[in-house]
Amino acid sequence: MGARVRLTAAERGEEVLRAAVQAFGASGYAGTKTDEIARLAGVSQPYVIRLFGTKQQLFLAAVQTVCDTIEQTFRDAAEREPTLASLGHGYNELMAERELLLVLLHGFSASGEPAIGDVVRERFGGIYRLVRDVTGASPAETREFLSTGMLLTVMSAMQVLGPDAISLPWADELNATLHPPVD
């Protein structure tokens, strides 16, 4: 193909990882082929495998970066204002890149795979603790915050929320409870 650019393995790895987040977010762990990721990243399928060892390790790497991004977003939001409302605003930013949160959802779904479950439990626990620590919220308040986040994520997966959303009465009704009409 045209203008080939040679990158270091680390740089190329990052590009592949970005592609992996997109692909896994769209189709899940089992449903995504390493070949799709390779084409998205503009490299060959075997190279994807060589860079990350196995498909599973690549998926885990994707989950890790996504969680890093989520935590960083929450930390930034807390720095502006250490309240759950502020973190909620940060969550909305995260929803703009739909795939991010969907990767995490697919991580939950794939928790049956022991290696994946271990990572997902660890990281979700970390997010829970982070939210509590930076906002000082009670467990019950934090639970409600995370609950809402889960519903939003699931609705995003159903494609009734977000940029390319399908508009449905029930979804609009639910969505309206989150963005109260500005009178």
Added chain:
Amino acid sequence: MGARVRLTAAERGEEVLRAAVQAFGASGYAGTKTDEIARLAGVSQPYVIRLFGTKQQLFLAAVQTVCDTIEQTFRDAAEREPTLASLGHGYNELMAERELLLVLLHGFSASGEPAIGDVVRERFGGIYRLVRDVTGASPAETREFLSTGMLLTVMSAMQVLGPDAISLPWADELNATLHPPVD
């Protein structure tokens, strides 16, 4: 194999469907093999396909029965007492059979597949409306109810909730907010 019993296609279909709920609940749509379902149901893999046409149609049938069960549980709970708290109690009963709600979660995750997304959106919307109708709850109250349900389902997927749960501090803390300690 030993004592073979002949059933009508409808009866055998129900058994296969039960097996499919177990299997899909554990491993998701793409991650489950029709052969596993067949072995769980005690029939051959080709017969599973013949009974349901394709793996996708079998998955959709599993989603449909699961949603039927959920709706029936909510209707029964509302008959006892038409409040969200009562439905919440019903939800706890549903969580006892872990796979039920996990099938729905996997349905959300597989919404990228158009045929699956259509069914999942339709059924989830139906559940939302049912909850509102039988309890008279506001959209905001219903959203909070469903949000909590989503978090519980996700925690169940992570295996930090339910019968075979892995005990973790953060999970216990979250769980405690739902079952306040009986003083």
Added chain:
DNA sequence: CCTAGTTGTAATTGACTGATAACAAGCTTC
């Protein structure tokens, strides 16, 4: 420049897997 390490690909493979086809064994109805 030339050798050694690094980046990348083409070719292939072996296991898996959903689906089909052909066939066998039971039931039912006349």
Added chain:
DNA sequence: GAAGCTTGTTATCAGTCAATTACAACTAGG
């Protein structure tokens, strides 16, 4: 009791897909 429908299996295929191997092209250090 035999013809015809239903239930179920075995055998097999055609496609898919992660992973391996071997090789090619580039680059840096001496």
